Amino acid sequence: MKRNKVLIANRGEIALRIMQACLDLDVEFTCVYTREDSNSEHCTEALKKGGEKALYRISSYQDPNELFAVADASGCTAVHPGYGFFAEDFRFARRVEQRSKKLSFIGPSWKVIQELGDKINTKRLARKLEVPTVPGSDKPIFDDLEAEELASSLFSFQKEMGVEQPVILVKASAGGGGMGIEEVGDLDRFRTVLRRIKSYARRQFRDEGVLIEQRIFDFNHLEVQILGDHHGGVVHFGTRNCTVQSSGRQKRIEVAPGFDPENISYAFDASRVLSDITEYSLRMAREVGYDSVGTWEWIISPTGHPFLMEVNTRIQVENGVSAIISRIRGHEVNLIREQIRVGLGSRLGYQQKDIVFKGMGIEYRILAEDPDNNFIPWVGRIENFSWPDHPWLRMYTHVPVNRPYDIPTEFDPNLALGIVWGENLDQAKRRGKMFLDKLVLEGFNPSGEPLKSNVDFLRRNTDKLLVF
Amino acid sequence: MIDITSLLEEIKKAPYKELTVFTPHSGRIEFALKEAGTTVHGASGVWNEKPGTLLAYLTREGNRKPVYAPEKGELVMFHDIDDHQFVQAGTPLLKIRHFLTKQEVIDIILKKALHLFLAPEKGRYYFVSAIDTKLKAKGLGHVNIRQGDEVLIISRMKRETVLVYDGPGGIIYTTYFNSSDSVEVGSPLLGVCPNNQVEEIKEVVARIQSGWEEKQ
Amino acid sequence: MTHIEKQIQDLTERLGYIEDIFGNRENANIALLRSKLNDFKAQLSSLDSGQLKRQLSSLGDLFLFLENKLEKELTPMDKVRIVRHPQRICLKDILENVYDNYTEIGGKDEYSIDPSMIIARAYITRKVGKKTYKQPVMVMGQEKGHGEEFRNGGSVKPWGNAKALEYMKVAETENIPIHTYIFTPGAFPIEDYPGAAQQIAKNIYVMAGLKVPVVAVFSEGGSGGAEAIGLADTRIMLSHGYYSVISPEGAAAIEGRLRDGQRSTPELVERCARQLKISAKDNLEMGYVDRILQEPPLGARAENFDFFKKLRHEVILATDEIVLSVRGMKLFRALALRKLSNPNIYVRWSLSPKSRERLTWQRYQKFMAMSRKFLLDNTSILEKSFSRINDYSWSVYAFLRYEFLGRHQRKITHLAEDVQGEVQALFGKMLSKGSRIISKIPGLKKEKKEACELTTLSSWESGISWDEHCRYISPQANKDRTVTCPNSDKFGCLDLWAPDLFSDFAGVCSYCGHHFPMEYEWYLFNVFDPRSIREFNSKIESSNPLSFDGLDIKLEQAKKSSGHKSACMTFEASIKGIRVVVAMLMARFRGGSVGVAEGEKFIRAAETARRKHLPFFAYIHGTAGIRIQEGTSGVIQMPRCTLAVRRYLELGGLYLVLYDTNSYAGPVASFLGCSPYQFAVRSANIGFAGPGVIRETTGQDIQPHYHKAFMTLSRGHIQGIWDRREIRNNLHQALMTMGGEFLYFR
Structure with a gap:
């Protein structure tokens, strides 16, 4: 591989993992940090592993200009966006490629990001390929009469499907991230809600279009991990179940694979569902020429119907839980490493049949928060943070263990990821609980109150994993 | 009541403050001024529309941006940075010695002499309407508050809470916040002057007004 | 003071005046006068009374002789100094000496809403035989007041012009003629409501349709300020006056590309004054004034009583002529009047309704004919005649479609609507019930199809699909x-990458919504339907009517770099299928300044819109004002275009204006500012004079955002602000909501 240098355009644990992957691949790297984040372990580690010149202070992680200036000043040839920030920003990816000093974007090509970043476009692509999607509109609706007709047929459709209390969602088609969405339980209220959403959308997005979809209750949230290269190779790394979430729909535990039909009985053919969604995801990935790591997110209804929700065109937090159960020619997989490798132009070098899945993985996201109180983030200083090492445990954190650490309030509140592996679900669960029991996480806030964490919440939820 | 005279003497010993100018972001630096000892000035004009003295240019991604002096003063020292070098965000460039104006001296003294009511948390602050109308009608230095009065409203994340004043009763002598800007935890919001000290404070202010010589 | 002393003082003052007028120029004649007078003063004590008298009288003769001689040497700049001299006759003098009595309205010296504008009801007495007639007139004009500070040098504020407008309307109601006297270096560039530009625009618009005779007398005709009361049926110019697009100093500042603070050399000012052709003779030759009233040597001053008599005669005659020219039985009396030049023939000045119509039509034609001789139109004869035939057939079509058929169709439609309304009221309930029953029958089939549509791909045309090669990429991208x-300090906007900003973001800051200027092409591609633009009159070219130094080269460059022949592009296009006629001023061509060609194209566009019964849309990408190098030929486009717009509007048209980038001065103060529907793109700066000019004329700094669209909106000058990305939708909506039911034409 020719000499490459990767700008790690992110922070925290993902910056650390990217850095490690670079070291594994013998690729140079440059790290960045901001004033608020100077105590993060990723800074210490960058200096230790890369030396004085491997760390640059920037004014903001959100300012692409800073990243490019540093990339040029430090002689980088590629940019890894991590997750969040610019990971799914097609304009950023395009600029990486189109600026006068070109860099490689370690992620999908910008056209793919643009195509799959558009919810409507993704849904239409899925329907074109006969991939199941949430029932409802697949284009923005502007006309009130048309919307009403669609809403009413969506109610009768659900009744026919055996849904007793059908509910529909009205969304601003230009919206995202939970903004501009309302539920409607009966047709009489529809018109008022439609008006409200439309006027919100007009004010917010200058676009009156709405989407109308079925609201699916009590679903399980599954994912398919895809990897493609620049040469047409596409493989998958199995499924994950991300159903354990906070009240704000933030994932807290991920399990790979997505169901366990051998040990748990389901009301539907679970292995069929797993193979179906994998097949559907691959079908779409091949269609768009997907050329990096990516995740197809699925909703599985209690009756075992899968619906495509969206595609995440980036490396995800929970990539490690798929990696820990995957073996290629006997070696454990590192998806970030694979992503960098294909991002720099390498071929996959293996086929689907070379990928073997072994055992069960559980990932715990450890946060300072109050699960009993709406998962409100806790802010303060961490005094003690430790855990015993095990061969079956991977721990990723940017929180220093040898000194106190003030949790910065500006960023994502994740503190650490603990990934455990077991031969089977039972062993994985037992190990998971063992890990959580031995984990020490202590600290105080300015008013002297002790740290609140979600460890109990994680432990409580371990028993019910994969039961549906 | 603090000893104003000795405080004033202390300020007179070093009647300036030193400001360090940092790079706002990364980029290649080009100094416009190179000599220590140069006099610089801050933004001026009725609407502050005229920028201060040009100190340097910072070029990032083909965008050459001027860095201006924030305040009037004398350029006392340059940090060790080569011209045309790439600098990271937040790098100190140079130091400006700014001689205190009368108003600034008054502010320093008032901050020591008045009871400061501090912001309990980060957020935007504004007066409750009763006090607001009184302030608008009478002006600063004429509105009384007592312990337990509802005085301010904190607006944070679209949540509004009424804040009760706890401190000695007195008049609102000065305010330190702007309702359009967010205030950091622990920053002063109000300077309250206990009723029996109003005259003294006024006298101090008058003394500075007449006695302080502003250095150009 | 003795008689002698008084005479000496008089001569000293006359010398002082001459010195003032000739500026610092040395002149043998002046030197002679000075030395003779000084000699005389020196010998004063040694002379007896006889000698004194004799010497004085010969000195007086010498003065007269040399004044006459100097008169012939006057340069245009000297004339500027004459009209600005404190001894120059002013409106108050005229009211005292020309009219037989008057009452000043709405002001006494400094106690006035604007002391630089005087309005008076006056009358002129005429004896015919034994009968005495008192003929009332509305008199208005700028007052310089012999240098009184509060008169502001005759520079009228917006409210002064508003007052004038109010009394023009009063005169119209009272059916009495208006005499306006123009003594202004220019309007005071202040934007407070009603706004310098917008108020002048309103004045011009109203004057374009005033149904009473208007006579204007020009002494100092400084551009926009002059036009505010200058659109008249007869325009008389005083022989020593000037009428210009800009003060010679202003022109010199622009020509010399001076930054603030710098002063231009007297030579440059002098040259500009000469080149701008601002004198009475020049303006008469070019046809912008109707006649010249000769003043005494070196200009009329307050004590020239004979001159007032001449002026009185002239304005009475002018008013008589106008009235007679629109009366039915005009021929005989008009001839008699001119031939005998006898002011004592009585002519009643009130007009009958028929004559009023003729008056405004005559005014329209008069102004339309102006400046046409300077028009450079390279359209070939064949094309011209073709377009004439085309125009004619459109007229016939429009007549049949809208006048003949339209009227009947409207009646039928109205009737049909009425009937329908009645039927609905009667049978409404029954009908709606019925329809519900009917809709249920084919229901089953339909729902199956819908269920299918909920899970499979629907058909969808996502708006307009732009052809790749039909897309506009800004060179800035x-x-x-x-x-x-520029708002980054306030809102923390991050730097934007130019290729994103000037393509995807349409030049709009994605953090705060600030609009960066975009090229006019962007609008052509993103506002109108693709491939719907049809340009017309593209061969009318900007020219150099005054042969102004250097303009030819500048125009040549502009034509070359822009690919257009003038700053105004006129075309027909459609917006979501609705046809509109568009006149666009492009900032890239000489700052979008308006001269003969641009004005004519604008007028023709308005006429095309009128003929075809289409909405008329003025898209002002940018305009710096009237093209100063074209002088009065440029200024005259203000009333001309406004007249055309007024005619279009009166016949029922919908006229929309949209400002972008910077729009200043003449055009805003006339044919743009008069539109009832003016909108601005967020990036716009709109005003009468730019910051530099304001600083120069008023000596005041203005706040940084003085002319920004939002300020303009809050002052009430425009009707709304549009986001650039929404122009197409907003324009379409505006056409749909403001346009009437019949093709946006009443």
Whole structure:
């Protein structure tokens, strides 16, 4: 591989993992940090592993200009966006490629990001390929009469499907991230809600279009991990179940694979569902020429119907839980490493049949928060943070263990990821609980109150994993 | 009541403050001024529309941006940075010695002499309407508050809470916040002057007004 | 003071005046006068009374002789100094000496809403035989007041012009003629409501349709300020006056590309004054004034009583002529009047309704004929005649379609609507019930199809699909660099990458919504339906009517770099299928300044819109004002275009104006500012004079955002602000909501 240098355009644990992957691949790297984040372990580690010149202070992680200036000043040839920030920003990816000093974007090509970043476009692509999607509109609706007709047929459709209390969602088609969405339980209220959403959308997005979809209750949230290269190779790394979430729909535990039909009985053919969604995801990935790591997110209804929700065109937090159960020619997989490798132009070098899945993985996201109180983030200083090492445990954190650490309030509140592996679900669960029991996480806030964490919440939820 | 005279003497010993100018972001630096000892000035004009003295240019991604002096003063020292070098965000460039104006001296003294009511948390602050109308009608230095009065409203994340004043009763002598800007935890919001000290404070202010010589 | 002393003082003052007028120029004649007078003063004590008298009288003769001689040497700049001299006759003098009695309205010296504008009801007495007639007149004009400070040098504020407008309307109601006297260096550039530009625009618009005779007398006709009361049926110019697009100093500042603070050399000012052709003779030759009233040597001053008599005669005659020219039985009396030049023939000045119509039509034609001789139109004869035939057939079509058929169709439609309304009221309930029953029958089939549509791909045309080669890429988007938003300090906007900013973001800051200027092409591609633009009159060219130094080269460059022949592009296009006629002023061509060609194209566009019964849309990408190098030929486009717009509007048209980038001065103060529907793109700066000019004329700094669209909106000058990305939708909506039911034409 020719000499490459990767700008790690992110922070925290993902910056650390990217850095490690670079070291594994013998690729140079440059790290960045901001004033608020100077105590993060990723800074210490960058200096230790890369030396004085491997760390640059920037004014903001959100300012692409800073990243490019540093990339040029430090002689980088590629940019890894991590997750969040610019990971799914097609304009950023395009600029990486189109600026006068070109860099490689370690992620999908910008056209793919643009195509799959558009919810409507993704849904239409899925329907074109006969991939199941949430029932409802697949284009923005502007006309009130048309919307009403669609809403009413969506109610009768659900009744026919055996849904007793059908509910529909009205969304601003230009919206995202939970903004501009309302539920409607009966047709009489529809018109008022439609008006409200439309006027919100007009004010917010200058676009009156709405989407109308079925609201699916009590679903399980599954994912398919895809990897493609620049040469047409596409493989998958199995499924994950991300159903354990906070009240704000933030994932807290991920399990790979997505169901366990051998040990748990389901009301539907679970292995069929797993193979179906994998097949559907691959079908779409091949269609768009997907050329990096990516995740197809699925909703599985209690009756075992899968619906495509969206595609995440980036490396995800929970990539490690798929990696820990995957073996290629006997070696454990590192998806970030694979992503960098294909991002720099390498071929996959293996086929689907070379990928073997072994055992069960559980990932715990450890946060300072109050699960009993709406998962409100806790802010303060961490005094003690430790855990015993095990061969079956991977721990990723940017929180220093040898000194106190003030949790910065500006960023994502994740503190650490603990990934455990077991031969089977039972062993994985037992190990998971063992890990959580031995984990020490202590600290105080300015008013002297002790740290609140979600460890109990994680432990409580371990028993019910994969039961549906 | 603090000893104003000795405080004033202390300020007179070093009647300036030193400001360090940092790079706002990364980029290649080009100094416009190179000599220590140069006099610089801050933004001026009725609407502050005229920028201060040009100190340097910072070029990032083909965008050459001027860095201006924030305040009037004398350029006392340059940090060790080569011209045309790439600098990271937040790098100190140079130091400006700014001689205190009368108003600034008054502010320093008032901050020591008045009871400061501090912001309990980060957020935007504004007066409750009763006090607001009184302030608008009478002006600063004429509105009384007592312990337990509802005085301010904190607006944070679209949540509004009424804040009760706890401190000695007195008049609102000065305010330190702007309702359009967010205030950091622990920053002063109000300077309250206990009723029996109003005259003294006024006298101090008058003394500075007449006695302080502003250095150009 | 003795008689002698008084005479000496008189001569000293006359010398002082001469010295003032000739500026610092040395002149043998002046030197002679000075030395003779000084000699005389020196010998004063040694002379007896006889000698004194004799010497004085010969000195007086010498003065007269040399004044006459100097008169012939006057340069245009000297004339500027004459009209600005404190001894120059002023409106108050005229009211005292020309009219037989008057009452000043709405002001006494400094106690006035604007002391630089005087309005008076006056009358002129005429004896015919034994009968005495008192003929009332509304008199208005700028007052310089012999240098009184509060008169502001005759520079009228917006409210002064508003007052004038109010009394023009009063005169119209009272059916009495208006005499306006123009003594202004220019309007005072202040934007407070009603706004310098917008108020002048309103004045011009109203004057374009005033149904009473208007006579204007020009002494100092400084551009926009002059036009505010200058659109008249007869325009008389005083022989020593000037009428210009800009003060010679202003022109020199622009020509010399001076930054603030710098002063231009007297030579440059002098040259500009000469080149601008601002004198009475020049303006008469070019046809912008109707006649010249000769003043005494070196200009009329307050004590020239004979001159007032001449002026009185002239304005009475002018008013008589106008009235007679629109009366039915005009021929005989008009001839008699001119031939005998006898002011004592009585002519009643009130007009009958028929004559009023003729008056405004005559005014329209008069102004339309102006400046046409300077028009450079390279359209070939064949094309011209073709377009004439085309125009004619459109007229016939429009007549049949809208006048003949339209009227009947409207009646039928109205009737049909009425009937329908009645039927609905009667049978409404029954009908709606019925329809519900009917809709249920084919229901089953339909729902199956819908269920299918809920889970499978629907058909969808996502708006307009732009052809790749039909897309506009701004040249600003081709540079790998970032741009700082001017609001970044306030809103923390990050730097924007130019290729994103000037393509995807349409030049709008994605953090705060600030609009960066975009080229006019962007609008052509993103506002109108693709491939719907049809340009017309593209061969009318900007020219150099005054042969102004250097303009030819500048125009040549502008034509070459822009690919257009003038700053105004006129075309027909459609917006979501609705046809409109568009006149666009492009900032890239000489700052979008308006001269003969631009004005004519604008007028023709308005006429095309009128003939075809289409909405008329003025898209002002930018205009710096009237093209100063064209002098009065440029200024005259203000009333001309406004007249055309007024005619279009009165016949029922919908006239929309949209400002972008910077729009200043003449055009805003006339044919743009008169539109009832003016909108601005967020990036716009709109005003009468730019910051530099304001600083120069008023000596005041203005706040940084003085002319920004939002300020303009809050002052009430425009009707709304549009986001650039929404122009197409907003324009379509505006056409749909403001346009009437019959093709946006009443």
